[in-house]
Amino acid sequence: MTKTTRRTALLMTLAAPFVARGAAAADYPAKALKIIVPYAPGGGADAVARILAQNAGASMKQSIVVENKGGAGSIIGTDLVAKAEPDGYTLLLGQSGPISINPAVYKSLPYDPAKDLAPVTMTNSYPYVLVVNGKLPVNSLQEFIALAKSKPGAMNYGTTGVGAANHLMSELFSSKTGVKMTHIPYRGTALAVADAVAGNVTMVFSDPVSALPQVNSGNLKALAVTSPARATAFPTVPTMKEAGYPEVEAVAWHGIFVPARTPQPIVDRLNAEFVKALQIAEVKDVLSKQAMTPVGDTPQEFAAFLKKDLATWKDVAALAKVSVE
Structure with a gap:
């Protein structure tokens, strides 16, 4: 085999996987x-x-x-x-x-x-929806933050577990607002929301579906959503940006x-x-x-x-x- 032939064979060997993938892509999905x-x-x-x-x-x-x-x-x-x-x-x-x-x-x-x-x-x-117990004496995010700051460490928040998405969302909220609360982890959003309804936890960053029935019934108050625009499920609830906290934005x-x-x-x-x-x-x-x-x-x-x-x-x-x- 000549040097040129060997080089051609090597190039063909190296190119074979790419040729095969190209052919597969052309026939996709088979x-x-x-x-x-x-x-x-x-x-x-x-x-x-x-x-x-x-x-x-x-x-x-x-x-x-x-x-x-x-x-x-x-x-x-x-x-x-x-x-x-x-x-x-x-x-x-x-x-x-x-x-x-x-x-x-x-x-x-x-x-x-x-x-x-x-x-x-x-x-x-x-978005995540910040909800609090319906009997909590606040009607806006600003009022909730003021109340929480007046009682540092006395309030708590529920999540779906350590390291869960709404745990980090809560930590982002705390870091940007200066609110200090105690973390209470649960095994699922439904349990955290249920304890917010019962008054055992003060705040939950919930998904919209889990929160909506309880907000509509008055058991919970929705104070803000974390999306850039208002959520269709909560048209009267302001975004974090509208409430004065644009840094607390995530979806x-x-x-x-x-x-x-x-x-x-x-x-x-x-x-x-x-x-x-x-x-x-x-x-x-x-x-x-x-x-x-x-x-x-x-x-x-x-x-x-x-x-x-x-x-x-x-x-x-x-x-x-x-x-x-």
Whole structure:
């Protein structure tokens, strides 16, 4: 074999994986896809994944199966996708918790979202709602902060656990307002909200769906939402910015991810299909009932958001000295 022949053979060998991926992208999708939801069935993430799978699958003329892989604070399902074949057939319905919050609070994770996952699109976002017991003698965020400051350490706040998203949200609130309260962790938002109704905790940063019935009944008062704009579920409740605290702005979100190194043409195809699905009236209706706002951005826009989001929560976790083994 001549030197030229050997060089040609080597180049063909090195190029083979890229040629194969290009061919796979051209034929994509040739079989059913699956979306991994790192939570148990029945929650908000599950509802988002199923309505999007139904509509994006119909457009792609392939079924998209939703598989729930909950456990270990959503780490199990997220890691499964991070280590999956990067061929576009295994997707993740990611959320702010496992993607932005976990890396900020866990001392070690089996995956690195920045290196092991490729963002496709943010599907939807929703605010945290600051709620207090309905009998608390305050009717605005300013009044609540003044009351809390008059009794430093006497009030408390409920969360879904140490290192959870609403734990860090509460710590961000404390750092920007100067309010000092005691942390009471629970095993889920429903329990924290129930104890706020009972008056056992003073404040909870709740998701809109969990808070709305109790606010409508008068058992809780909603004082502010953390989104840039007012939430459709709470049209009369001011944003943190409107209430004078623009630094206490953050949203929870869901988004579609694929394993890193998935061919860009496949990422772009998935982006187009899921963004299109988010425009369908049926999808918008399901999201609206969950008090969620559809997004549908580009992979590049989503990546830029994620970089900023992770940096924010790392700073909050470090300042509050929040960590999980």
